[in-house]
Amino acid sequence: MSNARKPVIGITMGDAAGIGPEIIVKSLHDEGLYDQCKPIVIGDAKRLKQAARIVGLPLVIEAVERVSEGKYVYGTIDCLDLNLLPEDIPFGEISGRNGDAAFQYVKRAVELTLGGELEAICTAPLSKEALHMGGHLYPGHTEILAALSGTKDYAMLLSTxxxxxxxxxxxxxxxxxxxxxxxxxxxxxxxxxxxxxxxxxxxxxxxxxxxxxxxxxxxxxxxxxxxxxxxxxxxxxxxxxxxxxxxxxxxxxxxxxxxxxxxxxxxxxxxxxxxxxxxxLGLEAGVNMTAGLPFVRTSVDHGTAFDIAGKGVADELSMKEAIRQAIRMIE
The missing domain is CATH 3.40.718.10 (Isopropylmalate Dehydrogenase)
Structure with a gap:
């Protein structure tokens, strides 16, 4: 697939205290994904750099201000850096600050998708408790995406x-x-x-x-x-x-x-x-999708896993499958 034809997929970082940053960097260490799409993370570049060190991957985290600035080459992870969080956030702790940041990542991704800069959104997990502590009283991603996109008829779909x-x-x-x-x-x-x-x-x-x-x-x-x-x-x-x-x-x-x-x-x-x-069937096998939105949205089918966050052991298979499913839905 030529570079011009690859869909641009926005990956929201989720709750920074969870396993989202780790499973994102692990997933984007797969060269095959770069043959199929142009992934860009919407989140905090500092946290992604820390996650790359934790999982021991020699990846460059490139902070950009616009989607068009991304390099989209294997070995470099482009991050639309919202720069909302300090470096010293502890892993595994519920925080309203992190919940608000996770919401802001999703909000920016929706704006970019509705504006035609992204072709799909793939979301890393957020904490509903942290989301509420941060002042955003939604049951989860599905309802946030529907509200931000003005969608009335939608449904959660799990796919294996x-x-x-x-x-x-x-x-x-x-x-x-x-x-x-x-x-x-x-x-x-x-x-x-x-x-x-x-x-x-x-x-x-x-x-x-x-x-x-x-x-x-x-x-x-x-x-x-x-x-x-x-x-x-x-x-x-x-x-x-x-x-x-x-x-x-x-x-x-x-x-x-x-x-x-x-x-x-x-x-x-x-x-x-x-x-x-x-x-x-296995948490790593499932992909969560929101059907009925005016754009493609996929997600991992698991939570923030605060108990193992920051240890480098989180399984990235569901995230990789969510990205692949987004590509298939776009096609």
Whole structure:
């Protein structure tokens, strides 16, 4: 791929006290990524230099003020340096200062993407607690990106090599999630799933939709008719519009069937229903995507791992896969 055709991907540094800086420098030590894209980190150059020393990689961290100033060559990591944090930040500690910085990295990345300077955003993990301490009361990256881009209809999507799961609700309590599941929200999530699969190159998407209760309610035996009230109308509507959606189906067998190849994507009703099966496959295997945004966004499928931050042992495979997935989505 010629240099001119490579997509420019912004990588936000995440919480500086977590493993984000380490997994970024480890990932960008892969020469193959530079054959496919032009990566630029939005963060603090000082922290990336420290991370490179910790993991023992001979990388040059180049601080730039504009995306156009990046060298985009293997061996040099270009960093759009916001210079928000001092050098002596301890690893593994929750801080409102770090939470605010993580938010500012994302905000700048969204501005650059909407302005046409970046073609995708790949995010390193942030701490929700630190984010809140820093004055930004969002449940997580998904909601931040939607708010900053003015996106109304969006959904969290977890992706592995053989399982794709999209969520009707995410970071809220289970009782709140059930209240928020409505036919309109389920319909919107199925539609977003269908459109995302088309973008991923699936010509005729097959979507399996989970129930809420065990055995998808088993015709009213379990629960209070939530499947028929909240989910079935949405499925009928999507089918009438030409989408291939089946359900509501028992979640315990649906994930098995999807991994077997019966479905291209599973629609999960709440956070743990969708996250559990994906994370059983391994944290390093998963990529988190936000479907429905006006740009491509991917992320690692794990947290800040404060307990191992600064030790140089964090696994970068999910970050590398998130960058690769962003490239595939752009293409």
């Amino acid at each position: 090599s053989d399982l794709h799961v999209i969520h009707v609700t995410t970071h809220i309590g289970l009782l709140d999630a059930i209240r928020k599941i409505t036919p309109e929200r389920v319909y919107t999530t199925i539609r977003i799933a269908h459109e995302t699969l088309l973008r991923m190159g699936v010509a005729e998407p097959k979507i399996g939709v989970c129930g809420i209760n065990p055995h998808a309610g088993e015709n009213g035996l379990f629960g209070y008719g939530e499947e028929e009230e909240k989910i079935a109308p949405a499925i009928r509507r999507t089918v009438s519009e030409g989408m291939n959606a089946a359900g509501p189906l028992p979640a315990d067998t649906l994930f098995f069937r999807a991994r077997r190849g019966d479905f291209d994507m599973v629609v999960a009703m709440y956070h743990d229903q969708g996250h559990g099966p994906v994370k059983v």
